[in-house]
Amino acid sequence: MEFAIGPEAGYGNRRLRLSTLTNTRWLATVGQLSAVLFVGTVLMFDMPIVACLALIAVAAIINLALTWFYPANMRLNPVGVFALLSFDVAQLAGLLALTGGLTNPFSLLLAVPVIISAATLPPRFTALLALIAVGVASLLVFVHLPLPWYPDVRLEIPLVYVSGMWFSVVSCLIFSAIYVYRVAEEARRLADALAATELVLQREQHVSALDGLAAAAAHELGTPLATISLVAKELQRDLAGATAEELREDIRLLRSQADRCREILRRVSTLGTDDEDHVSRLSLRALVEEVVAPHREFGIRIEARAVGDSTTEPAGRRIPGVIYGLGNFVENAVDFASEKVEITMAWTEDHVRIRIVDDGPGFAPEVIERLGEPDLVPVRSEDRRYKGGGGLGLGVFIAKTLLERTGASVRLANSTIASEGAEVVVEWPRASIQALAA
Structure with missing residues (x-):
């Protein structure tokens, strides 16, 4: 029996449940909605609040559709998880584009989908998602609306500061993804190895039990089989002169010894070793x-x-x-x-x-x-x-x-x-x- 361990091993058996992703997205949706409403209604900053709410609503609608049409315990394949995480990157990028791009303090959240991918998906999907996130971050340097601020006050952010934010986002994304991947990979390898250990131990226990009980069974079967052989020979020799009562007694003895053999063989088939301390x-x-x-x-x-x-x-x-x-x-x-x-x-x-x-x-x-x-x-x-x-x-x-x-x-x-x-x-x-x- 072989157990594969490595970068691509074991992911098929560790597929994320749909409910894990939808619950995480509900948390993100609540956070986004709270931030937009706080900035737009409490701080009264000038921002396209309707467009932001529309993007948040799209994420909520998709979440509702996934919850409605698919069972919560459904296990997603890597392609499905990658598609959902790619949407999360795109939706967050849209919100950032409406609220200042990389000058928005929440721009670091672009790393979150990549981190989730690093923990759950094969490396090739994580690398592709990281490239998408880096591309989106680069685009947000140049394509975005101004950072929400007080009305009639335009906040000018120097390009060097925006460049620093880009470097910060990309660094956080890469180093966090690598760190999480290494930790998750170590856990995966350990889980695979422990699973192999459990299977080997289980097999050895069955083999050990069978060996011990086979030795005991061979010893115990000797007596009833000898009795059956002896009674059969006597029946064959005395069949003509034997009475019905004598025949019934011999047949009863044969059946009791056959039942004893059956019980011994049953214990062999169930690998019971409770009484085999001597072996x-x-x-x-x-x-x-x-x-x-x-x-x-x-x-x-x-x-x-x-x-x-x-x-x-x-x-x-x-x-x-x-x-x-x-x-x-x-x-x-x-x-x-x-x-x-x-x-x-x-x-x-x-x-x-x-x-x-x-x-x-x-x-x-x-x-x-x-x-x-x-x-x-x-x-x-x-x-x-x-x-x-x-x-x-x-x-x-x-x-x-x-x-x-x-x-x-x-x-x-x-x-x-x-x-x-x-x-x-x-x-x-x-x-x-x-x-x-x-």
Whole structure:
């Protein structure tokens, strides 16, 4: 299963609801109406109030039409959102043209539609909308009515001041859009990576449950199947001389054992694991061996050793997240190792630690500080034994996230020993292991 992360990924699943845009426009309409009425009726400034009210009415009518003809929870595609935001830029530009152009203090609001686009639309739509807004701002430098002011008093604004306002508007528009885009993009990538983590964990839980219950079911099915086989043989041997009562008793026994088999199989189909503690608990050595086993057939020597102190070896429940997280790191180590991978298990009264080291090229220096972030960038150098699969930050992020959910701390670095490459250290407080075992 692949999860796309990047500038164009994920926008189809994050479409804005129509009600979000209409509610925002109602807020803007109320603000515009309040400003026009205050300037025209309270301050008594000379301004084309009728034309301004007409432009505000157009926005209100379009909002009413959208609310009337479309459901509020309708998800708009990027083109629809872009069209509505473009209208907002044009409508605001019309109001500014009637009220002083860029000399109007509200001219900075031209950046708002672009900021909304940066947070919700793919970059190409935001770039196009920004160009439209910059073009409109440039046009407003030369095409506009005078700034509303006291009657019979003409307010002259120097061109250098207007140029400064243009630069201010454009700067606000560009820097705000870039900032919001970066923040929203980080949230999108994190959401995608967490979604991938949840799906992987869910799959591992189902696989784990099926494995454990299959082992229990195989054990439990042995007795009823043996009974059925024995009764069937006796029926076959004694069928001629058996009485009706004896036949009924044997058939009743056959049915009870068949029902027992059906119940066991039902539990397998529903992945119920409540009663399978005896197959879901592992010692630390058994846990590591289960993680390592699938990777021993790739020509890389995997050495696992324990250096625990005199305390009892840790044991806990078989948690799919831990199995997958450690398995991901072991797989990467095998993928990039030249000859061997060393796994060291250590424990004390306070901590439990697993160290995974390979003799490969190590992590790429340019990404060493970003390890564990959900980025689609290579986290290893190109000198690798296997060219297919692995090597991207998303897998490391998923593994790290799954392990940290169990209380572990994960450290990824290049080993300081000359003969070793990458090093992954996973450490739990002993109390976390005991809590997981409960």
